[in-house]
Amino acid sequence: FPAAPPPGLECLRPCPQCLSPLFVEAWRECLVSLDPRAGRGYTAVISPQDPTLLIGSSLLATCSVHGDPPGATAEGLYWTLNGRRLPPELSRVLNASTLALALANLNGSRQQSGDNLVCHARDGSILAGSCLYVGLPPEKPVNISCWSKNMKDLTCRWTPGAHGETFLHTNYSLKYKLRWYGQDNTCEEYHTVGPHSCHIPKDLALFTPYEIWVEATNRLGSARSDVLTLDILDVVTTDPPPDVHVSRVGGLEDQLSVRWVSPPALKDFLFQAKYQIRYRVEDSVDWKVVDDVSNQTSCRLAGLKPGTVYFVQVRCNPFGIYGSKKAGIWSEWSHPTAASTPRSAGCGGRQENSMNLGGRACSEPRSRLYTPTWSTERDSVSKKKEG
Amino acid sequence: MSRREGSLEDSQADSSVSLLPHLEAKIRQTHSLAHLLTKYAEQLLQEYVQLQGDPFGLPSFSPPRLPVAGLSAPAPSHAGLPVHERLRLDAAALAALPPLLDVVRRRQAELNPRAPRLLRRLEDAARQARALGAAVEALLAALGAANRGPRAEPPAATASAASAAGVFPAKVLGLRVCGLYREWLSRTEGDLGQLLPGGPA
Numbered sequence: 001f002p003a004a005p006p007p008g009l010e011c012l013r014p015c016p017q018c019l020s021p022l023f024v025e026a027w028r029e030c031l032v033s034l035d036p037r038a039g040r041g042y043t044a045v046i047s048p049q050d051p052t053l054l055i056g057s058s059l060l061a062t063c064s065v066h067g068d069p070p071g072a073t074a075e076g077l078y079w080t081l082n083g084r085r086l087p088p089e090l091s092r093v094l095n096a097s098t099l100a101l102a103l104a105n106l107n108g109s110r111q112q113s114g115d116n117l118v119c120h121a122r123d124g125s126i127l128a129g130s131c132l133y134v135g136l137p138p139e140k141p142v143n144i145s146c147w148s149k150n151m152k153d154l155t156c157r158w159t160p161g162a163h164g165e166t167f168l169h170t171n172y173s174l175k176y177k178l179r180w181y182g183q184d185n186t187c188e189e190y191h192t193v194g195p196h197s198c199h200i201p202k203d204l205a206l207f208t209p210y211e212i213w214v215e216a217t218n219r220l221g222s223a224r225s226d227v228l229t230l231d232i233l234d235v236v237t238t239d240p241p242p243d244v245h246v247s248r249v250g251g252l253e254d255q256l257s258v259r260w261v262s263p264p265a266l267k268d269f270l271f272q273a274k275y276q277i278r279y280r281v282e283d284s285v286d287w288k289v290v291d292d293v294s295n296q297t298s299c300r301l302a303g304l305k306p307g308t309v310y311f312v313q314v315r316c317n318p319f320g321i322y323g324s325k326k327a328g329i330w331s332e333w334s335h336p337t338a339a340s341t342p343r344s345a346g347c348g349g350r351q352e353n354s355m356n357l358g359g360r361a362c363s364e365p366r367s368r369l370y371t372p373t374w375s376t377e378r379d380s381v382s383k384k385k386e387g
Numbered sequence: 388m389s390r391r392e393g394s395l396e397d398s399q400a401d402s403s404v405s406l407l408p409h410l411e412a413k414i415r416q417t418h419s420l421a422h423l424l425t426k427y428a429e430q431l432l433q434e435y436v437q438l439q440g441d442p443f444g445l446p447s448f449s450p451p452r453l454p455v456a457g458l459s460a461p462a463p464s465h466a467g468l469p470v471h472e473r474l475r476l477d478a479a480a481l482a483a484l485p486p487l488l489d490v491v492r493r494r495q496a497e498l499n500p501r502a503p504r505l506l507r508r509l510e511d512a513a514r515q516a517r518a519l520g521a522a523v524e525a526l527l528a529a530l531g532a533a534n535r536g537p538r539a540e541p542p543a544a545t546a547s548a549a550s551a552a553g554v555f556p557a558k559v560l561g562l563r564v565c566g567l568y569r570e571w572l573s574r575t576e577g578d579l580g581q582l583l584p585g586g587p588a
Binding site: 126 | 438451499
């Protein structure tokens, strides 16, 4: 064979490999397709090539052998799909050089790169291949939720749609625009907080609503979510309160004092912070939540068990920024802070000025003696500005 | 002239290059690099076949071994060549691999976009092939056995034409390139081992 194709000469017969410079000596490949006795290259063509199909649909494919070498006819050819030989009753010889295949009620593709449908010669050698993409069009993405960290960015999350699995690679694109003007923008930082999320890091406007939606596209079609309209100020969250300290209240065996600092990132903005505290016994998974801690940076927990280690966390909700009437979004919980209540004075020690418990063991729960309560201490410097 | 296997001492006798400790250290270092990259190439191949789906991962899978532009597998006669000639062929193959690996990566980015580890391995493989090829060429230069004259540029691998090919041939091409990558790394490791004092490591 010549080493290179003569200038201007084209392959005289359909030859999938002739267009690819990655296969050296394309002319040789072309000649191989004309003369399979050369014994190299693909000597057949599957039609259709790389089709896209709906789950449950049918496929009629053909494997056409090129050239006229001894033994290279449709007789003896067979099909495999993803490495598994297909039953012969699904195949039919159409003519001397063509074997047909009929597949019905197709299942979703096993891998996103496509199911491998291969035509084999009698000796098992591969003559040609085609990749099937069987799946579903995307459904409308739903449940878009967004939040802004300290009014600096916007992160959105969504759910793919009722069924989720399309069996095809589905591309999701988060779009946004200012409601009254401006062009469509596309979010670029995906998968920041899960597989269906996107992060817009900067250049966000305040006091004007955004329209946000998600477009889903795959080989079988596209779908668009409903539009979510929001103002950045209505979806603000912030960092957990820093510097959470938990300490004993003198010798009081059933109380702990919790102090924290308001999140510094929002300290210059008008807002009314709400806080929540949760605490649990060291070896328990059940948290008790203290709610409605408004605009204060300290709290006293009471009704606790003496001589017990407690873990405490605090979180913040910066509602009402710049007059926003929305509820705000809770921050993450602060890192757990641990402290222990003093041991009960009646536990093996001298009892001074304490109730005579009449022989009650220290390990018995004290919950029958009083109802757990909590109290707050107003911070000396109020951050609340009357508007 | 008979062909014979060569070691560093033979190279010295042939080219009258005095033994330098740093050269021996460089050979060992390059040999270790080749050994490490051979293992990475094996991992790349395993991940590649897994993501293409069966039959690519099956032991019985035997696609047509189509030639690849500018690169062929090590010839059976390779082992009988003088060590310098073998290393020149190794360096040439390592220089031809990166554009092919880039084409495979671009195609896999379309076929397996949610496989970041495979895409990263392909990107790393191209970089590592360049690095090892450069190290082998530096060794040849130090041994006085570098190619004289301009080196032939490997043919440019055209991504657009790769995209035009069907998906199945593209998968097979990628398998072929990853396989050639592993073969040439393994070959380079063996040839460098021949340079070490005492023979193969």
